[in-house]
Amino acid sequence: MSAQTPQTTSWDETVDVLVVGSGGAALTGAYSAAAQGLDTLVVEKTEYFGGTTAYAGACLWLPGNQAQARAGVEDSADLARAYFRSLVGDATPHELQDAYLDGAGPLVEFLERDELIDFEYRPFPDYYPGPGRFDAGRGVFPVPLERPEGSAELLDAVRPPAYAERLRLPAPEGPLEDGRALIGRLLLALHGAGGRAERHTALTALVQDDTGRVTGAEVRTASGGTRRIEARRGVLLAAGGYERASDLRRTWGNGPGADWTMGPAGGGTGDALRAATGLGATATMLDESWWCPSVLFPDGSAAFALGFRAGVFVDARGRRFANECLSYDRMGRAMMAAGAGDRPDRPVWWVWDAAHGEEPPGIVLVPTDRESFEQAGVWRTADTIEGIAAEIGVPADALAATVKTFNGYAAEGHDPEFGRGDDPYDRFFTDPESTVPNPCLLPLERGPFHAVRIVLGDLGTKGGLGTDVHARVLRGDGSVIEGLYAAGNTAANVTGPVYPGPGAPIGTGMVFGHRAATHMASGT
Structure with missing residues (x-):
């Protein structure tokens, strides 16, 4: 990719705003620009609109919004600020934090002015204890989208769910849900406001004038040709991160690499980042990602897993090393701190027993196929603890001691080592009718015992411009x-x-996508 082209007055097309990418941040920015009267074009590199957002459950952390208020949830930017500051502190500029928190509620109000965009509150706990934390959560979700008449061409271009795309299945019929509902609603609203969106169109260069202002971009079309697009008000880069760029991840020491990301194939290759840094843009936090424990698949890829209802994670020593019920990014960071699951030579195994069934007792974003997993050696089964220890290559005495200790914690209802079950998030995925002392602590007592391989995955990189x-x-x-x-x-x-x-x-991306569009619309 060329980072820059010579200044030119020869354009193939002129718009007010050019948006690169089509996830939640990109389409919020694009719709916001179009709704404020700007001629707006979205270019998407892959065959589908939606990016990683289309894979998401699409809970949106947008504190103090009117969808919460409709559900009787009393929240505000100031309550969220107390919580946010207690966690993030001075790691990022306070003015950016305030721009996000103060802009979240107004963004929802702006978006819901369009009858095509609708949100609802659903409980999902905040991830950390601290002042201003909501134990029941403050997230809002897009309402599932029934397919309006005449929308097929646009909505059929929304990226399928992760399981469908990974397993090469057709996208489900019926209403669009979760992240696909958000993308579908934003696409329809963009179209209704006069904006356009194109697929198979990849950024190849940014264009500057002799003052250093970015005036447009070069893109590569599906046929392999080049188009020069002038953007009179500006170019918004919202094309995801570099999760699929193995070279960038190696250079910046960003985790185990591209094989274990949930980012869709074909995207997340860092094109926008390369183009902007070629113009002298600064980039920070390049070793950071949105981490998550993931189930290793036979082909070497991995799938995001959460909501662990039973079993234990053990490292190569046969020992637990963290609270398995931590929120996924916290668990990913615990894996890194323990040197567990972050490299092929430092395995983690999720071990459970027959009381919890033959399928992994949790949520795996892409369904597992036991036969192929067993053939690849990433799923093991044995009748005894000693047998499963031999299958996964850990010391039998250590695993037996781990399970004995854990079963004692289950009987007592308390995990003094890691506090599993002490936090509202831990208990969110458990059986509300359970009568055991701690529903997060269920003993491992009878065979056969199962184990699947867990690795450090991510939902995308989070460092950037x-x-x-x-x-x-x-x-x-x-x-x-x-x-x-x-x-x-x-x-x-x-x-x-x-x-x-x-x-x-997604919430932070949407707020700053909207702020970008509003600044472009202001003409300042």
Whole structure:
């Protein structure tokens, strides 16, 4: 990719706003621009709209919004600020934090002015204890989208769910749900506001004038040709991160690499980041991702897993090393701290017993196929603890001691080592009718015992371009690259090294995508 082309007055097309990418941040920015009267074009590199957002449950961490108020949830930017500051502190500029928190509620109000965009509150706990924490959560979700008449061409281009795409299954019929509902609603609203969106169109270069202002971009079309698109008000880069760029991840020491990411194939290759840094843009937090424990698949890929209802995670020593019920980013960081599951030579195994069935007792975003997993050696079964220890290559006496200790904790209802079950998030996925002392602590007592391999995966990278409160991209000296904006995983995230609650990745991206569009619409 060329980072820059010579200045030119020869354009193939002229728009007010060019948006690169089509996830939640990109489409929020695009719709916001179009709704404010700007001629807006979205270009998407892959065959589908939606990016990683389409895979998501699409809880949105947008504190103090009217969808919460409709459900009787009393929240505010100030309550969220107390919580956010207690976690993030000075890891990111306070003015960026305030821009996000103060902009969340107004964004929901702005979006819901369009009858095509609708949100609802559903409980999902914040991820950390602290002042201002909501034990029942403060997230809102897009309402499932019935397919309006005449919308098939647009909605059929929304990325399928992760399981369907990974297993090469057709997208489900009927209403769009979760992240696909968010993408579908934003696409329809964008179309209704006069904006356009194109697939199979990849960014190849940003164009500057002789003052250093970004005036447009070069893109590669499906036929392999080049188009030069002038963007009179600006270019918004919201094309995801570099989760699929093995070279960038190696350079920046970003985790185990591209094989274990949940980012969709074909995207997340860092194109926007490369183009902007080629113009002198600063980039930070490049070793950071939205981490998660993931189930290793036979082909070497991995799938996000959460909501662990039973079993234990053990490392190569046959020992537990963390509270398995931690929120996924916290568990991923615990894996890194313990040197467990972050490399092929440091395995983690999720072990459970027959009382919890033959399928993994939790939520795996892509369904497991036991036969193929067993053939690949990433699923093991044995009648005894000693047998499963031999199958997964850990010391039998250590695993037996681990299980005996854990079963004692289950009988007592308390895990003094790691506090499993002490936090509202831990208990969120458990059986509400359970009568055991601690529903997060269920003993492992009878064979056969099962084990599947767990690795350190991610939902995308979270480091990226430095930006100001208007999402304008900054140079290393702090000056603004005029005409260039970034949001979503293309930008360094305002949460720093913390994942405060469900929907923070999409929520932050949406707020700054909207702020970028509003700044472009202001003409300043």
